[in-house]
Amino acid sequence: MFEALSAGLGSVFALLPLLTIVIGIVLGILIGAMPGLSPSMGVALMVPFTYAMSPTLALILLVGIYIGSSYGGSITGIMVNAPGTPSAVVTAIDGYALTRQGKPSLALGTSIVASSFGGMFGTLILIGFSVPLAAAAVRFHPSEYFAFALFGMATIATLAGDNWGKAFIGMLLGLLLATVGTDPISGAERFTFDVLELSDGFLLIPALIGMFALSEVFAGIEKGESTTARSDAARDPWPRFAHYWKLKWVMLRASAIGTLVGVFPGAGATIGSFISYGLAKRFSRKPDDFGKGSPEGVTASEAADSGSVGGAMVPLLALGIPGSATTAVLIGAMMIHDLTPGPQLFVRSPEMIYAIFGAMLVAQFVLLFVGMAGGRLWVKVALIPKELLYVLITMMAMIGSFAVRNAMFDVFCCLAFGLLGWVMRRYGYPLAPVILGLVLGTIAETNFRRAIMMDGPEVFFTRPITAALIILALLSFLLPLIGRLRLRKQQAAFAVSGTGAT
Amino acid sequence: MWPVFDAAPGLMPRSMTILSLLLGAVLFWQAQGAVASSSDADLPRVDGFPSQPIRLVVYTSPGGLIDVTARRFAQLAQEHSGHPFAVINRPGGGGIVAFEEVLREPADGHRFLAVTRSNISKMVAIGREDLIDRIHWHASIMDNAHVLITNAEEGPSDWAALHASGRRAGREQRWLGVDIGGVKHVSGVKIAEAVDIDMRWIPYGSGGEAVAALLGNLGTAYLGNPRDAMMSDRLRIVAVAAEKRLREFPEVPTFAELGYPGLEDELIWRGFAFRRGIPDDVQAWYDALIRKVVEDPRWVEAWRNEAVNLRYRDAESFGRIIERDRDEFRSYLDRLDLLPDVEQQASGFAALARPPGLWLLAGLVLALILGMAVLLPRSRWRDGAGELTLLFATMSITLLVLLLTVRLPAANPVDPIGAGGVPRLWIALLLPLSLFQVWLCLRQMAPAPGGLQTGRVLVSLGLFASYLLLLPVLGYALASLLYMPALILYLGYRRLPVVAAITVGWLTFSEVVFQRLLFVDLPRGWWFG
The missing domain is CATH 3.40.190.150 (Bordetella uptake gene, domain 1)
Structure with missing residues (x-):
């Protein structure tokens, strides 16, 4: 394998493949950074440009776009709280908090290094363990997917901060919103009020843009934030190596979580980011910093997000089945280039597989370089006067929502989510739980019902992995709550004894 | 857009130049493709067609x-x-x-x-x-025929084994697929009836997920395209619903050959x-x-x-x-009882879940929420008015959704949870939690933080909403030309050349990137085309 890999790497070190990787990464970053364009849309948009290219070069370009766009979503999340992709929602929590503190370079630097590291980790796992991992992933019963989703929901305990009840209400609202549309099991229309555009439910991209970007604009206008408050941010120094070194374990754990979650078809990068963030807070020495600008939070989310790219490629290359929306497009692109994805590709065109592996490894270094160079440009966003920035964000929100399927309905949905986000923000309701519910709702429901259809309700107790994950999820929900109640009792007792003493 | 950066010289670093060059290279590729193509003179000529991509x-x-x-x-x-x-x-x-x-x-x-x-x-x-x-x-x-695919290593090795396992008394056979009521589901039902197998259809979100489940031995068969079986050597086609055997799978019999005619057009x-x-x-x-x-x-x-x-x-x-x-x-x-029940006249409680009862109820809920929003700030609960209104709105809409669940297909032996089961579960958690939050809010009402300029938000919101409403009428370019300067000036920015540059820059960017490159058809407007 090592000979084949070095041959693959060797074939990448030529002018054309290297240029293709650079173009892929740059375009990917731009696509990811643009709210409204998801990685899968970005890859699909570039497929026609590959018709005249060799299959290997075409795949290198598309994989480069996939890698670049998975990172790009974090840039707008960090700079203007408008995550370009759903998985960047988690990055925005601490990334934007750092920007508000005048430290956008710290957030951007942490994000790009974590992203490259996660991507590298995911690629190495893909190269070394794709076959056994894919074999294990397909054995996952719907009950395990449900338990996985439940475990993801347990992140709510870490997202909540002091507002456990409010965060829980937000998540339930998201879960309820996720039930709107065509029921995936019975095919019945649910809560659509006979509106055609709602037949696929609320689209994630307009919801995301509205909830975060628009509500941020409304909140900013309401607070009357000034332009000068952020001009120092553009001169924020870039972090040094020691900063990244301190985050090595967080990066490693997050990369492993992201890669593993990415392997499961249909699970997606967003769950990986949320789970990784939750665990990072649990294991952190400074858990109170999470949500207020913790570099560990940014690292946990970004490394998991990029790690999931390598993970999602596992079922694609080992089994020929898509692990994510973007790998589904890659399968289509492979077919257009007369390639049959799956294990037979290892037999028929091993040189191509190893060239792709090589390109994915090189792409992580290119991402690091381009991301660092670009970061120094993104940080200048802080210099744009707020009045102009707000208007540009509303325009981006409009066009990004409209671009999803050329429908004004989605733009109005974006506005409605913006209003909801603004009101929730005003009264201390965190926004990320709503998106968490919206993302996990369908996965949780369909797998819950599918599991019962297949093996009855007892399946949740008879399958060890399912039962273990459900118990872990419940503990994750309950332990912080019990801890908080205890603390409150102790504080009350302390207050009483203090009063008695005086 | 560049005037924005006037204040900070040297803000156009080398990275920007590199980005521009790379983008240029991609556009050059596209242009090369367009130039390389050549038209075919054999196509009939049509005046004025095609006049656009x-x-x-x-x-x-x-x-x-x-x-x-x-x-x-x-x-x-x-x-x-x-x-x-x-x-x-x-x-x-x-x-x-x-x-x-x-x-x-x-x-x-x-x-x-x-x-x-x-x-x-x-x-x-x-x-x-x-x-x-x-x-x-x-x-x-x-077209391509539907085929029954099994797990080559752990599932039935051929049609005979699949059929025998399906015919075993008291055993329901699990077939994996997509979409309840879709083409493959209907084909699956037809095939199962023709071969007399008691089949349970397990719908997955996509063919890929269903194939993954088959590879994990979570079902006996998958009904799909022959191409699905080409992905992995661990998949085997056991029967083809076509007139003739497939050239790519010559060893696999058709249903007619297996003694089940009438399934030649399942494609x-x-x-x-x-x-x-x-x-x-x-x-x-x-x-x-x-x-x-x-x-x-x-x-x-x-x-x-x-x-x-x-x-x-x-x-x-x-x-x-x-x-x-x-x-x-x-x-x-x-x-299969999957057609919309247009004839059925709802009565009693269920009548409220259908128009016009539903619209009346929705209007009432909206009026109540607006009423709360107006009255609460004038009451003794004014300090918590905003949050109380938010919670009241959440609960009212939740109750409306709960009412709508009566319209959904009920739980049945195939789907024991039913379409309404999970939404009801979320509602059952959301309602008491919202009530608890109301209680907390009433107990610890804190005055709203000072210095907020809510009026400015409402005007900005009004401008944005008006812009969205005007988009289909005036078209994207004209509506944006009015909206962008209006909001910028309202927010207090007064450097007119910058305002003009930002507006024109954005419109050019959106026209080139979205309309031309990404084929997003921005609203053209009723009057201005």
């Missing part, structure tokens, strides 16, 4: 077989016609969103649909057969359709173009090992197939 609308997300078909077709069609073709994906409603988009556009032939048999089943299933009638089904270009076709009413000469142009593409050796070669039957059918023959499929789906979906 032709959009081929695909009703799924990128990546599926119909998407690949459309992209392969567009690539060759562009070469044969010498005219740009763009594939655009409009997923949603099982194809309804894409159909509605094509029907909204003029019947000039610049936009057409890539269609499959799934569209017919979906339209019948949701009661939108009007769409079938409003579309001109122009040509079918290929999925793919073709093209237009909005009704496009001129005859444009139709003739497409006729010639489609024939040229499907007869192109590269087209034939591209599909050579894909177990696809490249069979061209003209509009007349295609139309007959559409009618046959429509009747068949009506009949099967009715038997």
